[in-house]
Amino acid sequence: MKHIITGALLASLLSIPLTVVGGSGKSIDKRIALNLTTAETADFLAEMRQMLASIQGIIMGIGEEDRELIYKSARASGGRMARATPDSVRSKLPPSFREIGGPTHMMFEELAIRAETDDMDMLASFTGQLVQQCLTCHEMFKIKTLQ
Ligand code: HEC
Structure with a gap:
């Protein structure tokens, strides 16, 4: 028995x-797939790597108290990048994606402005909040279904 x-x-x-x-x-991967084409994927991931490079520059800038570096790094992933998203990609992005993506670019813009005046510790903590956006979206979305 x-x-x-x-x-x-x-x-x-x-x-x-x-x-x-x-x-x-x-x-088993529960993230939502965006199903971009190969060319769209290449552009999309290049922008992602640019955002990672921006974060690198921002952290470096905070460490060295180099406001210009923080400003330039943040601007590179701000509104300009958001506007550069091709229409074909934009039309595939679900609202739940854009609700995280749009504000993320706006936070880079805000950081660029705050880089002129804020103390470095405030900039560091705002950068922490910004990177939280990256984590939230990565948790929810992927390019393709893995099978
Ligand atoms: C609105 C959604 C969203 C936001 C916000 C976001 N990402 Fe991504 N990112 C993705 C998706 C989707 C992928 C592809 C993941 C996959 O298919 O496994 C990705 C992939 C990446 C990659 C891999 C690039 C490659 O060449 O493979 C890097 C690096 C990256 N993101 C960095 C960042 C950083 C840094 C931030 C925040 C500053 C960020 N991302 C914010 C959605 C997002």
């Missing part, structure tokens, strides 16, 4: 991941 119960328990435990992976055809 004990063996039967243990066996049934084991089988049910094992079957949970199996159904998640194979059964329904759904991916």
